[in-house]
Amino acid sequence: MVHKVNNDTDINKRSVDVIQRRKEREKNQRRKKILKAAEKVFAKRGFQGATIQEIALEAELSVGTIYNFFSGKDALYSVILISHLDEMREKVLQHITPIINVKERLKAMLFFQSELIEKNRNFFIIFFRDQSRLPWAPAKDLDKEVSMRYERFLNTLQDIFEEGIEKGIFKPLPPEDLAEAWGGLCHAFFFKWLTEKSKWPLKSKVMTIYEIFMNGVGK
Amino acid sequence: MVHKVNNDTDINKRSVDVIQRRKEREKNQRRKKILKAAEKVFAKRGFQGATIQEIALEAELSVGTIYNFFSGKDALYSVILISHLDEMREKVLQHITPIINVKERLKAMLFFQSELIEKNRNFFIIFFRDQSRLPWAPAKDLDKEVSMRYERFLNTLQDIFEEGIEKGIFKPLPPEDLAEAWGGLCHAFFFKWLTEKSKWPLKSKVMTIYEIFMNGVGK
DNA sequence: TCACTTTATGAACCATGGTTCATATTTAAT
DNA sequence: ATTAAATATGAACCATGGTTCATAAAGTGA
Numbered sequence: 001m002v003h004k005v006n007n008d009t010d011i012n013k014r015s016v017d018v019i020q021r022r023k024e025r026e027k028n029q030r031r032k033k034i035l036k037a038a039e040k041v042f043a044k045r046g047f048q049g050a051t052i053q054e055i056a057l058e059a060e061l062s063v064g065t066i067y068n069f070f071s072g073k074d075a076l077y078s079v080i081l082i083s084h085l086d087e088m089r090e091k092v093l094q095h096i097t098p099i100i101n102v103k104e105r106l107k108a109m110l111f112f113q114s115e116l117i118e119k120n121r122n123f124f125i126i127f128f129r130d131q132s133r134l135p136w137a138p139a140k141d142l143d144k145e146v147s148m149r150y151e152r153f154l155n156t157l158q159d160i161f162e163e164g165i166e167k168g169i170f171k172p173l174p175p176e177d178l179a180e181a182w183g184g185l186c187h188a189f190f191f192k193w194l195t196e197k198s199k200w201p202l203k204s205k206v207m208t209i210y211e212i213f214m215n216g217v218g219k
Numbered sequence: 220m221v222h223k224v225n226n227d228t229d230i231n232k233r234s235v236d237v238i239q240r241r242k243e244r245e246k247n248q249r250r251k252k253i254l255k256a257a258e259k260v261f262a263k264r265g266f267q268g269a270t271i272q273e274i275a276l277e278a279e280l281s282v283g284t285i286y287n288f289f290s291g292k293d294a295l296y297s298v299i300l301i302s303h304l305d306e307m308r309e310k311v312l313q314h315i316t317p318i319i320n321v322k323e324r325l326k327a328m329l330f331f332q333s334e335l336i337e338k339n340r341n342f343f344i345i346f347f348r349d350q351s352r353l354p355w356a357p358a359k360d361l362d363k364e365v366s367m368r369y370e371r372f373l374n375t376l377q378d379i380f381e382e383g384i385e386k387g388i389f390k391p392l393p394p395e396d397l398a399e400a401w402g403g404l405c406h407a408f409f410f411k412w413l414t415e416k417s418k419w420p421l422k423s424k425v426m427t428i429y430e431i432f433m434n435g436v437g438k
Numbered sequence: 439t440c441a442c443t444t445t446a447t448g449a450a451c452c453a454t455g456g457t458t459c460a461t462a463t464t465t466a467a468t
Numbered sequence: 469a470t471t472a473a474a475t476a477t478g479a480a481c482c483a484t485g486g487t488t489c490a491t492a493a494a495g496t497g498a
Contacts, residue, residue: 044354048267049355128350129350129353133410133414134344134347135263169438170437170438173431173436177424177431178436180407180408180411181404181407181428184403184406185400185403185404185407186403187407188400188402188404189400195352208396208400212396212432213431214436215434215435216432216433216434217390217400217432217433218390218432218433219390
C-alpha cells in the first residue's frame with residue numbers, strides 16, 4: 001500500500017518534470033524559429049525594410065506571438081546581432097588560441113572565419129550591412145554594443161600582429177594599420193562572396209588573401 | 220525719335236535677359252542648398268532615418284519648396300548619389316589618364332581619391348553606408364544604377380592591373396582579385412577615417428596602403 | 439468532462455513621416 | 469498702385485507598419 005502510493009507520487013513528480021522539460025524545449029524551439037525567420041527577413045530587406053508581419057509569416061506564427069517572445073523589432077534585431085557576434089568570437093578564439101605559430105594562427109583564423117560565413121550567410125549579410133560604426137539613429141545603445149565588439153575584434157587582431165612584429169615575422173608597421181589592412185582585405189572578398197550568389201567556395205580565396213597580405217602583389 | 224524707341228526696347232530686352240539670368244542663378248543656388256542640406260542629413264541619419272522636415276530645416280526652406288525642386292525623398296537621394304559618383308569618376312579619370320607609368324597612375328589615383336574624400340565627407344558617408352550591392356528594397360532602380368557605377372569603377376581598376384600584369388609590374392594573379400584586394404585595402408582606411416573624427420589627414424595613409432599592397436607586410 | 443491557466447491570434451490602435459494643395463507671399467510688368 | 473504670374477508655405481491628408489489587447493484556442497490537472 002505504502003509502496004504503491006509512493007510509486008504513484010513518484011511517477012507523478014517525474015511526469016510533471018518531463019512535461020515541464022518538453023515545454024521548455026518547445027518554447028526554445030519556437031524562439032529559435034522566430035530568430036531564424038527574422039534573420040532571413042532582415043537579411044533580405046534590411047532592418048528598416050523588414051516588417052514584423054513578414055517575420056511572423058516566415059516563422060509560421062502570428063504577429064502577437066512574436067511579441068510574446070521579444071519586446072519588439074529592435075530587441076529582435078539586437079539579439080540576433082549580439083548573440084551571433086559573441087558566439088562566433090567564442091568559437092574563433094577556441095579554434096585559434098591553441099595554435100602557437102603566428103602565421104599559422106592567422107591562416108587558421110581566416111580559414112575558420114570563411115567557414116563561419118559560408119554557414120551563416122544571412123547573419124553576415126545583416127552584419128556587413130549594419131555598419132554600426134557609423135552613427136545610426138534608431139538604435140543608440142546597439143550602436144555602442146556592436147561597435148564595442150568590432151573594436152574588440154580589431155584588438156584581437158592587433159595582438160596577433162604585435163606578437164608577429166616582435167618575432168620578426170611582420171614588418172614593423174603600426175599594428176593598428178596591419179589590423180586595418182588585414183580586415184579590409186578579408187572584408188572585400190567576404191563581401192563579394194555575399195553579393196554574388198556565393199557560387200564559388202569562399203575558402204578558395206583564403207590563400208590568395210593571405211599571400212597578398214604577406215608578400216604583396218608587386219613583382 | 221526712332222533712335223530713342225530703339226534704345227528703349229533694347230534696354231528692355233536686355234533687362235529682361237539680365238533678370239532672367241539672375242533668376243536662373245538663384246534657382247540653381249537654391250537647388251544646391253537643398254542638395255547640401257540633404258547630404259548633411261542623409262549622412263547623419265541614413266536614408267530611412269532622414270526626414271524631409273529636417274532637410275527643409277537644414278536648408279532654411281519649407282517642406283513644400285523641397286517638392287518644387289525634387290519629386291520626393293527617393294529622387295533627392297538618387298540625385299545626390301548618382302551625380303556625385305559621375306562627377307567624381309570624371310574628375311578621377313581626368314586626373315589619372317595622362318599618367319603613363321602604371322605604378323604612378325595607381326598612386327595618383329589613391330592620392331586624388333583621398334583628397335576627394337577629405338573634401339566630401341558627407342557624401343562618402345552616404346556612399347559607404349549605401350551598399351547598393353546588397354539588395355535594398357526601397358529603391359529598385361537606384362540599386363542597379365549604383366551597382367553599375369561601382370562595377371564600372373572596379374573595371375577601371377582591373378584595366379590598370381591588367382596592364383600592370385602584362386608589363387610585369389604585378390604578379391600574374393587574376394586581375395579581378397587584384398582589384399578586389401586594392402579596393403578592400405583602400406576602403407578599410409577610408410572608412411576608418413570617416414568613422415573617427417577625421418582628425419588625422421587621410422592622405423598620410425596613402426603610402427602605407429600602397430606599400431602594403433605592393434610588397435605585403437611579411438618580412 | 440470541467441474549470442482554470444497559459445499561450446496564440448490578428449484586428450484595431452496610433453505614431454511617424456512622405457506627400458499634397460489651398461493659401462499666402464513675393465516678384466514683375468503696366 | 470494694381471494686377472497677374474510665379475513661387476513659397478506648412479497644415480492636413482494618408483499609407484505604412486510597430487505595438488497592444490480583447491478574444492480564441494490549446495494545454496493541464498482534477
